[in-house]
Amino acid sequence: MRDQFFTEVEGPIRFAGVDSADPLTYAVYEPDRVVMGKRMEDHLRIGACLWHSFAWPGIDMFGAGTFDRPWLAAGLDPLEAAEMKLDAAFEFLSKLGVPYFCVHDRDIAPEGVDGRDTRRIFDAVMDMVEERMASTGVRLLWGTANLFTHPRYMSGGATNPNPEVFAFAAAQVKLMLETTQRLGGQNYVLWGGREGYDSLLNTDLAHEDRQLARFLTLVAEHKHRIGFEGALLIEPKPHEPTKHQYDRDAATVHGFLVRHGLENEYKLNLEANHATLSGHSFHHEVAYAVAHGMLGSIDANRGDYQNGWDTDQFPNSVDELSLAVYEILRGGGFTTGGFNFDAKLRRQSVSRTDLFHAHISGIDTLARSLLVAADMLERETLSKAVAERYAGWQGELGRSILDGTASLADLAAKVEAEEFDPKPISGGQERLEGEVNRRIWNAS
Ligand code: XLS
Ligand code: NI
Numbered sequence: 381m382r383d384q385f386f387t388e389v390e391g392p393i394r395f396a397g398v399d400s401a402d403p404l405t406y407a408v409y410e411p412d413r414v415v416m417g418k419r420m421e422d423h424l425r426i427g428a429c430l431w432h433s434f435a436w437p438g439i440d441m442f443g444a445g446t447f448d449r450p451w452l453a454a455g456l457d458p459l460e461a462a463e464m465k466l467d468a469a470f471e472f473l474s475k476l477g478v479p480y481f482c483v484h485d486r487d488i489a490p491e492g493v494d495g496r497d498t499r500r501i502f503d504a505v506m507d508m509v510e511e512r513m514a515s516t517g518v519r520l521l522w523g524t525a526n527l528f529t530h531p532r533y534m535s536g537g538a539t540n541p542n543p544e545v546f547a548f549a550a551a552q553v554k555l556m557l558e559t560t561q562r563l564g565g566q567n568y569v570l571w572g573g574r575e576g577y578d579s580l581l582n583t584d585l586a587h588e589d590r591q592l593a594r595f596l597t598l599v600a601e602h603k604h605r606i607g608f609e610g611a612l613l614i615e616p617k618p619h620e621p622t623k624h625q626y627d628r629d630a631a632t633v634h635g636f637l638v639r640h641g642l643e644n645e646y647k648l649n650l651e652a653n654h655a656t657l658s659g660h661s662f663h664h665e666v667a668y669a670v671a672h673g674m675l676g677s678i679d680a681n682r683g684d685y686q687n688g689w690d691t692d693q694f695p696n697s698v699d700e701l702s703l704a705v706y707e708i709l710r711g712g713g714f715t716t717g718g719f720n721f722d723a724k725l726r727r728q729s730v731s732r733t734d735l736f737h738a739h740i741s742g743i744d745t746l747a748r749s750l751l752v753a754a755d756m757l758e759r760e761t762l763s764k765a766v767a768e769r770y771a772g773w774q775g776e777l778g779r780s781i782l783d784g785t786a787s788l789a790d791l792a793a794k795v796e797a798e799e800f801d802p803k804p805i806s807g808g809q810e811r812l813e814g815e816v817n818r819r820i821w822n823a824s
């Protein structure tokens with residue numbers, strides 16, 4: 381493995397505290413620091429993604445690639461380009477000092493001239509990945525298949541009107557699921573970027589619903605057949621690239637899974653920017669998943685308050701992330717999941733070293749949010765107030781309602797007999813907002 385693409389950075393990046401003048405150090409992230417009985421690294425389980433940082437040249441709808449990424453140059457032999465890309469990626473990951481990475485099949489193994497050639501490239505590339513994982517110790521948080529870039533998928537993979545495309549997508553997922561297992565991946569993710577529609581005028585909604593359910597059932601069956609021990613995760617997003625995507629948000633995906641008897645087969649991979657695109661806060665999406673036992677993993681990033689698309693910026697707000705991390709901790713923390721930086725540089729951040737600055741700042745934001753979340757949990761900043769607010773449900777009336785013994789008529793009779801006259805009690809939102817802020821300002 382060559383070690384030559386990030387020569388400005390010595391690595392591995394070390395913790396040096398908030399007062400360090402060196403931006404290529406961690407200000408808060410200390411992998412071995414113990415927080416609530418667990419190492420920071422084991423709480424956060426940080427990973428970097430290979431798509432935005434290594435497979436995207438900095439193009440946008442109006443302009444050419446701006447980044448200095450020699451492995452993406454035109455005219456290279458696909459295997460030579462793949463090898464360079466993997467060398468760069470694994471040099472970056474080990475210098476950054478994070479335990480995991482995430483990848484789509486097509487980020488590193490492009491399609492060849494025909495099916496056989498595609499398979500030849502794929503096998504050779506995955507051997508290279510395996511070697512680099514072994515030599516660096518970096519592990520796979522999750523693998524996934526790209527079912528959205530190639531024109532064959534323009535009308536969807538699982539929800540394509542053509543069953544041959546469904547079969548093609550199934551074959552691609554089968555191979556990538558098996559490869560994720562071979563590489564020791566902790567999860568397998570399905571993001572349905574084109575599982576949706578652009579126009580209802582040409583779409584059979586009920587048919588596509590059945591197709592998607594069948595696809596997810598087949599994937600779950602195959603997981604059990606091969607004995608993959610990781611978790612299957614679905615990543616919600618409301619739209620982009622299609623106008624409407626079936627996996628809109630956590631609650632929609634959860635409802636779909638329940639409707640098709642798949643709720644024990646899949647969990648959720650929640651992305652901050654997808655939450656805000658769907659009109660929710662990221663805190664809401666995480667809280668929903670935790671409340672229903674559906675939390676799998678997180679794609680860490682952020683949107684832009686002025687733009688209505690998936691800008692995938694690096695997270696920088698402790699105020700927003702602390703509450704999401706709080707929910708994760710409250711739910712017992714990650715099992716197979718972690719924080720994957722599904723985030724990309726701005727197109728003007730052309731230096732390769734910018735990749736380090738972006739990840740370091742995002743990782744420190746997460747680490748700081750972890751400290752705040754742990755502090756809130758230990759001090760019962762929110763849990764006490766919430767428990768008090770619902771305390772009535774511990775009494776006889778509350779229990780009789782929830783265990784189903786009280787009928788509507790029983791309740792009506794009780795209201796009359798006992799002359800119920802419940803008085804409004806303050807929800808105390810501003811007080812709690814102030815208390816959360818105190819933890820954000822003071823946690824250490
Ligand atoms: C795109 C998604 C994608 C998934 C993996 O918006 O975030 O990157 O995480 O396919
Ligand atoms: Ni994502």
Ligand code: NI
Nearest residue numbers: 651653690692
């Ligand atoms: Ni995204």
